[in-house]
Amino acid sequence: MAGRSASPAIGIELGTTYSCVAVWRHNRVEIIPNDQGNRTTPSCVTFKGTQRIIVGDAARNEAIRNPTNTVFAAKRLIGRRFSDPSVQSDMKLWSFKVIEGDGNRPDILVNYQGEETRFAAEEVSAMILTKMKEVAEAFLGCAIKDAIVTVPAYFNDAQRQATKDAGLIAGLNVMIIMDEPTAAAVAYGFDSNDVNSIVKKNVLIFDLGGGTFDVSLLSISNNVVEVKATAGDTHLGGEDFDNRMLNYFVQEFKRKQRKDISSNPRALRRLKTACEQAKRILSATTETDVHIDCLYEGMDFYSTISRTRFEELNIDLFNKCIETVKRCHEDAAIDKNNIDLVVLIGGSTRIPKVQQLLKDYFSGKDLYKSIHPDEAVACGAAIQAAKLSGQGTEEIENLVLIDVTPLSLGINTLGGITSVVIPRNTPIPVQKEKVFVTSVDFQSDVMFEIYEGEGVQSEGNNLLGQFVLSGIHPAPNGETKINVTFEIDKNGILHVSAEEPISGEKKQITLINREGRLSKDEIDRMLHEAERSRMEDDQFIKKILAKNAQEDVADLLGRMMNELQEIKSKLSEMSQYDNTYSNIGRSHYGGESSNFCNDHSEGRE
Ligand code: AMP
Secondary structure, eight states: OTTOOSSOOEEEEOOSSEEEEEEEETTEEEEOOOTTSOSSEEOEEEEOBTSOEEESHHHHHHTTTSGGGEEEOGGGTTTOOTTOHHHHHHHHHOSSEEEEOGGGOEEEEEEETTEEEEEEHHHHHHHHHHHHHHHHHHHHTSOOOEEEEEEOTTOOHHHHHHHHHHHHHTTOEEEEEEEHHHHHHHHHHHHHSGGGOSSOEEEEEEEEOSSOEEEEEEEEETTEEEEEEEEEETTOSHHHHHHHHHHHHHHHHHHHHSOOOTTOHHHHHHHHHHHHHHHHHHTTSSEEEEEEEEEETTEEEEEEEEHHHHHHHHHHHHHHHHHHHHHHHHHTTOOGGGOOEEEEESGGGGOHHHHHHHHHHTTTOOOBOOSOTTTHHHHHHHHHHHHHTTOSOHHHHTOEEEEEOSSOEEEEETTTEEEEEEOTTOEESEEEEEEEEOSSTTOOEEEEEEEESSOSBGGGSEEEEEEEEESOOOOSTTTSEEEEEEEEOTTSOEEEEEEETTTTEEEEEEOOOOTTSOOHHHHHHHHHHHHHHHHHHHHHHHHHHHHHHHHHHHHHHHHHHHHHHHHHHHHHHHHHHHHHHHHHHHHHHOOTTOOHHHHHHHHHO
16 A cells, blocks of 8 residues: 555545535545535635635625626636637626736636736636635545546646646645546446446446536446547536526517616626526426516516427537537447446436437437436545545555547648647557658758647647757758657656657657646746635634634623623612611511511511
């Protein structure tokens, strides 16, 4: 059990709408409930004027009162550019502001401590990760450092690196970034015991959450969980279904009241919350009402929506999910009839139409719903965290995960075409070599631009990095050959090298495209600020506790004083009584020596 560390390593699912944290303890996975007793925590952060930053359930409750300073769905911004069409379209429906930051980065603009303040998506995600870390620390009673954070399998390099940066800012040692469907498959393998079986099972994980959609096809047996192929959409999930309903009702309000609420953040936020609730209800019933008092300029909103209408509004998105399933098993070269099990993960798989389309696609095959859709990913991450930290059982130690690269990687060639070196769904770690030739007569330098993505034209793909190989053997175009090697290590990091054999010139780079991403200095600054803010929080909490304790003491003293006062006045009453009757006695009997009993019996008459 080498590598066993003192405090447990945790698994965190950093979701678009909800996050979840789990730990391997007492030979099983435990989901850690938050301070409200909830097993998932809203991925929501509120900035309250002069107060502290609030994360989780309390932040979500603030969303309607404080819509412009309540941030949700930061996962939809992380690692993306401000000009990304999905960022541009999301911004229109969000009640908080997103503006262009350095290097085309989308920055979130809120009022914090009385000032307009920008936060990167990494920072907001770090606040959520910090909350999950604190939830675990409170539950386990020790400081937590090591964690596995999950991401959608279809996240690109920039989104993965940015999530890792968020972990750093939260003060975590992110052991690995793990793919959500792979984590879910590990959880399934342990739950069903299929991981120990010698019979190989092909399992399709269908993961439709709040903001992202992933499909992974895995084979499970003999302690090996092997990803065969993965496909998905990092911008498809419950948020989109809510937005379709939101747009529908905005139009209805416009038609009925001749008023456009789309530029009113508070009204939009209230309507959106009602849409999410209605969507959930429609998974159980066929029709529901949506009623909001004083939605806009004193006007109420009242409407009804049927499940059929909700399905019509989203059918293209639901069909897109099924097309992605098809692409995934075709990429793995596994016929759909050879898929043994379809496992549903993510809250949006509760939508009956999604289940029906999936069941139809697999010719009526039953869908596996026994694993908790909101918790499976965190469970799988906790199992893998136990393995990597040497804290698991023998069964966990023996577990082998074989992952794939989700996107094709290649080099930009003449005419702006990407020549693929490592195709998508290649198992990692991997090393591949390809020979390129010069395109200009007697050129002595060659520029290499490395792209990620499935587009034929480089322009539509994601530029990961570039370098120049100088001093190559000059010759007519097409004659000088250059060997290019792509290597993806076990952490999914790409290293590229190029060598021209005649001159012996060689160059190697490790690809991390930091354009639009946080610099090392920025990460350090944010980490420092997050720590300062944590200390301020601690002081704030200590102050509140001290104030509460003071108030308790004051309250106790007050009550004691009152009681004392009461006792005093009773005593004084009694002594007055005593005196009165004494006096009466005295006047009645006229003698100093008369006793109380006599006085009393006399006085009663
Ligand atoms: P996850 O990211 O897996 O926690 O999924 C969260 C998403 O699931 C949110 O968009 C929720 O609105 C959605 N969701 C949760 N429960 C239901 C339900 N009963 N019907 C439809 N969508 C749901």
